[in-house]
Amino acid sequence: MPQQPVAEDDSTPVDGGTVIRRLQADINTLNPVLIASKYDHYVAAYLFTPLLQLDANLLPTTAGSLTDKYEVSPDGKLYTFHLNPKATFSDGTPVRASDAVFSLNKIVDPKSESAEFAGWFEKLDAAGTKALDDHTLVVAFKEARAPQLVSFNGVRVIPEHVYAKGDFKSAFGMSAVGSGPYRLVRRIPGKEILLERRSDYWGVPPHIQNVLFKIIGDDNTAWNALKRGDIDETIIGSDTWMNESRRPELQKTIDFRRFYMASYNFIAWSEHEPLLADKRVRRALAMCVDMQSVINGLYRGTARAMNGPFTPDQWSYNPEVPVIQFNPEGARQILNSMGWLDTDGDGILDKNGKPFSVEMIIAGGSSTSVAFTQLYQAELKKAGIDLKISPLDGGAYIQRLVSGNFQAAYASWDLDPDPDPNAIYHSSQFPPGGQNFVFYKNPAADALIDQGRHELDHAKRVAIYRQLHALLADDQPYTWTVQVSLKWALTKRIRNAKVSPGWGLFLWYPGELDWWIPKSQQTK
Amino acid sequence: MLTYVVRRLLYGVLTFFGITIAIFVLVHSVPGDPVSFYIGSHGMGALSHAALDEIRREHHLDQPIPQQYGWWLRGIVTFDFGTSFINHRPVTALIAEKLPSTFMLNLVAFLVAALIGVPIGLWSATRSGRTSERASGVAFFLLYSLPSFWVALLLMQLFSVHFHILPLFGMTSDDYLDRGLTSKVADRAMHLILPVVTLAYAQMAIYARFSKSALTEVIRQDFITTARAKGATSAAVLWHHALRNALIPLITLLGLTLPYLVSGSVIVEEIFQWDGIGRLYFDAISTRDYPTILGLSVATAVATLFASLLADILYAVADPRIRLEGK
Numbered sequence: 001m002p003q004q005p006v007a008e009d010d011s012t013p014v015d016g017g018t019v020i021r022r023l024q025a026d027i028n029t030l031n032p033v034l035i036a037s038k039y040d041h042y043v044a045a046y047l048f049t050p051l052l053q054l055d056a057n058l059l060p061t062t063a064g065s066l067t068d069k070y071e072v073s074p075d076g077k078l079y080t081f082h083l084n085p086k087a088t089f090s091d092g093t094p095v096r097a098s099d100a101v102f103s104l105n106k107i108v109d110p111k112s113e114s115a116e117f118a119g120w121f122e123k124l125d126a127a128g129t130k131a132l133d134d135h136t137l138v139v140a141f142k143e144a145r146a147p148q149l150v151s152f153n154g155v156r157v158i159p160e161h162v163y164a165k166g167d168f169k170s171a172f173g174m175s176a177v178g179s180g181p182y183r184l185v186r187r188i189p190g191k192e193i194l195l196e197r198r199s200d201y202w203g204v205p206p207h208i209q210n211v212l213f214k215i216i217g218d219d220n221t222a223w224n225a226l227k228r229g230d231i232d233e234t235i236i237g238s239d240t241w242m243n244e245s246r247r248p249e250l251q252k253t254i255d256f257r258r259f260y261m262a263s264y265n266f267i268a269w270s271e272h273e274p275l276l277a278d279k280r281v282r283r284a285l286a287m288c289v290d291m292q293s294v295i296n297g298l299y300r301g302t303a304r305a306m307n308g309p310f311t312p313d314q315w316s317y318n319p320e321v322p323v324i325q326f327n328p329e330g331a332r333q334i335l336n337s338m339g340w341l342d343t344d345g346d347g348i349l350d351k352n353g354k355p356f357s358v359e360m361i362i363a364g365g366s367s368t369s370v371a372f373t374q375l376y377q378a379e380l381k382k383a384g385i386d387l388k389i390s391p392l393d394g395g396a397y398i399q400r401l402v403s404g405n406f407q408a409a410y411a412s413w414d415l416d417p418d419p420d421p422n423a424i425y426h427s428s429q430f431p432p433g434g435q436n437f438v439f440y441k442n443p444a445a446d447a448l449i450d451q452g453r454h455e456l457d458h459a460k461r462v463a464i465y466r467q468l469h470a471l472l473a474d475d476q477p478y479t480w481t482v483q484v485s486l487k488w489a490l491t492k493r494i495r496n497a498k499v500s501p502g503w504g505l506f507l508w509y510p511g512e513l514d515w516w517i518p519k520s521q522q523t524k
Numbered sequence: 525m526l527t528y529v530v531r532r533l534l535y536g537v538l539t540f541f542g543i544t545i546a547i548f549v550l551v552h553s554v555p556g557d558p559v560s561f562y563i564g565s566h567g568m569g570a571l572s573h574a575a576l577d578e579i580r581r582e583h584h585l586d587q588p589i590p591q592q593y594g595w596w597l598r599g600i601v602t603f604d605f606g607t608s609f610i611n612h613r614p615v616t617a618l619i620a621e622k623l624p625s626t627f628m629l630n631l632v633a634f635l636v637a638a639l640i641g642v643p644i645g646l647w648s649a650t651r652s653g654r655t656s657e658r659a660s661g662v663a664f665f666l667l668y669s670l671p672s673f674w675v676a677l678l679l680m681q682l683f684s685v686h687f688h689i690l691p692l693f694g695m696t697s698d699d700y701l702d703r704g705l706t707s708k709v710a711d712r713a714m715h716l717i718l719p720v721v722t723l724a725y726a727q728m729a730i731y732a733r734f735s736k737s738a739l740t741e742v743i744r745q746d747f748i749t750t751a752r753a754k755g756a757t758s759a760a761v762l763w764h765h766a767l768r769n770a771l772i773p774l775i776t777l778l779g780l781t782l783p784y785l786v787s788g789s790v791i792v793e794e795i796f797q798w799d800g801i802g803r804l805y806f807d808a809i810s811t812r813d814y815p816t817i818l819g820l821s822v823a824t825a826v827a828t829l830f831a832s833l834l835a836d837i838l839y840a841v842a843d844p845r846i847r848l849e850g851k
Contacts, residue, residue: 025807110577112575113579118575173611173613189621190803191695191696216693217797218797224680228684228688230693393554393555
């Protein structure tokens with residue numbers, strides 16, 4: 001039924017009601033170790049409790065976690081967790097430290113194929129990791145790393161007496177026994193997942209009684225479903241945002257939100273390409289990105305410019321680094337000074353008889369990638385640079401990107417909660433095997449990345465990463481372009497839906513676990 | 525008749541093996557593999573190379589293509605299509621889970637299209653050349669040309685968002701499991717209406733035009749004139765003399781339609797969130813989930829082979845001359 005306009009009478013949280021969430025695709029599994037998509041995470045966040053939560057600023061916290069307190073040894077290799085003795089699984093059994101050891105072992109066992117989490121625990125010292133007693137857990141590592149603490153957010157503890165029986169990879173996709181505030185009522189593949197609040201929950205109980213996930217792949221269908229009140233939240237596209245979010249009759253019942261996630265777009269310049277190996281060339285190419293036109297024209301003002309490798313929402317961000325200004329004439333001057341001149345008068349710069357021409361691979365399915373590269377191509381042409389655009393099918397594009405088989409590529413990263421950039425800029429991470437697919441190598445950057453990785457003092461890490469931010473921005477291994485905001489629509493009966501800078505509405509603590517629905521609107 | 529059927533069956537088996545080779549080579553020659561999909565969809569740093577190697581080993585991706593084909597063929601002849609890369613469930617279970625939904629939707633759409641389209645086609649054949657027939661011809665051509673995703677959105681906007689009389693998406697309501705039997709059937713029927721209309725309107729146009737032209741062809745022939753000259757009523761001419769001869773092209777069309785009962789429609793299933801084979805196929809292709817893509821391709825190929833076999837047999841039933849040639 002259509003929703004009633006919301007009265008402004010209620011400000012105290014009350015229990016009860018059903019929130020209906022949308023999944024863009026069915027989950028792959030309910031097994032929290034095998035998670036492979038963000039939708040799997042969305043559901044797991046209600047059913048399982050991790051060793052540590054992340055707060056709205058993506059910093060580790062014990063609030064809402066299985067841990068009462070934790071200590072890190074001075075050498076940074078031993079983590080001792082004192083688990084909440086009241087914690088129980090949904091089958092009524094207590095959460096023991098041995099269950100956490102079991103969960104960690106399942107994550108690192110290659111046979112589990114835990115692609116999402118195993119990489120975080122590559123340096124786990126399995127022999128030193130043990131349960132001291134029922135509620136004390138020691139996790140040992142062969143090497144101390146500052147980002148390690150955040151990785152405990154991925155350790156959602158599962159009961160050994162349940163998950164040790166049967167084939168781990170296939171037996172727990174449809175059922176769940178966790179220590180989270182909700183229990184699974186049913187999962188109907190392709191249709192829905194229904195959760196209900198545990199009456200025997202040991203932690204701070206949430207307000208919402210039932211959580212129903214409906215699977216709706218099509219964005220248009222989901223937007224219509226939200227308007228009808230069939231669902232309570234959905235991501236919306238830029239068109240819906242532009243055309244519908246200002247309509248007064250919709251604003252009565254729908255809460256429109258816009259926020260930035262920890263992700264950005266960038267142009268990758270391969271340094272295996274002699275033309276692009278000089279940072280002056282990369283800077284000249286960056287000066288040809290007409291950022292204001294891209295933001296206002298392509299994204300209608302719902303994006304913001306990047307100045308380097310970290311986003312404004314990350315604590316590693318350096319606000320003093322300037323955004324490279326659009327200046328095609330300046331770019332041409334830089335290239336002229338390097339001997340690139342238009343000697344044959346064809347409008348394209350050349351040197352030793354070779355024209356300045358670059359091929360850029362893009363994911364052909366993304367209309368904004370296509371539009372961006374076409375705008376960029378036109379600006380580069382004015383500066384005397386020929387850009388060839390190669391749109392590829394998704395799988396082929398990813399394969400060429402991660403193997404470093406390209407001159408230039410337009411891509412985007414979703415960032416991890418910890419800003420450690422080792423995986424993408426350190427010279428030890430060249431493909432195959434690593435993700436430094438631009439083959440960037442600067443000993444000064446390597447040194448700062450190593451320091452940041454091993455510095456356990458947060459304030460000192462901040463200083464290191466700010467320095468690294470300036471250095472990388474100067475070297476331009478990527479030309480970081482924009483962050484594009486996400487747009488969300490929520491029904492107004494949902495109260496206390498807060499946004500984390502960088503993580504959005506979900507998966508941080510308390511986030512979606514702190515929502516509530518006024519009594520008068522709990523039934524519909 | 526028996527030798528005819530046996531020969532057709534043998535051709536079918538040979539074609540089947542040809543198809544498996546073609547599908548396998550095609551799927552594996554598309555750039556990008558499931559493991560690079562994993563790399564692409566997981567953020568930086570969290571990748572475990574041991575886990576990726578284990579995925580390659582388990583699915584034989586580390587072996588040469590001919591050997592991979594051997595493993596796969598060994599599986600399918602024993603009805604083991606392997607397990608999905610993505611959700612680790614057996615492909616046979618995935619297909620068995622989605623097949624009934626797709627089959628029901630497409631069967632209803634087929635029946636609606638055929639039961640409306642064919643009679644209209646036959647009716648218009650008898651008034652070939654008149655204004656009413658010409659007008660219906662134009663109308664059907666327009667119907668056939670309307671893109672289904674657009675029609676689907678219009679139908680949803682009108683009947684679900686504006687009038688609230690039909691459900692917007694899905695196969696059942698939220699409270700389906702708590703309903704009684706009649707209420708369950710009614711609920712399913714309500715959810716069927718919009719997707720069936722979306723699927724059926726273009727099919728119906730095809731059936732109408734196809735049966736019209738088949739019958740028109742027959743009506744022009746000399747034996748019809750002879751029958752009329754004998755003094756048979758026009759109804760008798762149509763039923764006894766013309767219709768049976770017009771059946772052959774309709775059987776061909778039936779043979780072409782039947783595989784859709786199994787393969788589903790990606791667009792309609794995606795828009796209406798109909799949890800069937802079309803969506804499974806689409807998801808499997810976009811994630812390079814080899815076992816699922818291959819399993820579905822084999823299932824569709826078998827359905828196509830079966831349908832063409834059925835059409836061949838029906839030809840023989842409808843037309844004795846084909847039976848004689850088969851001997």
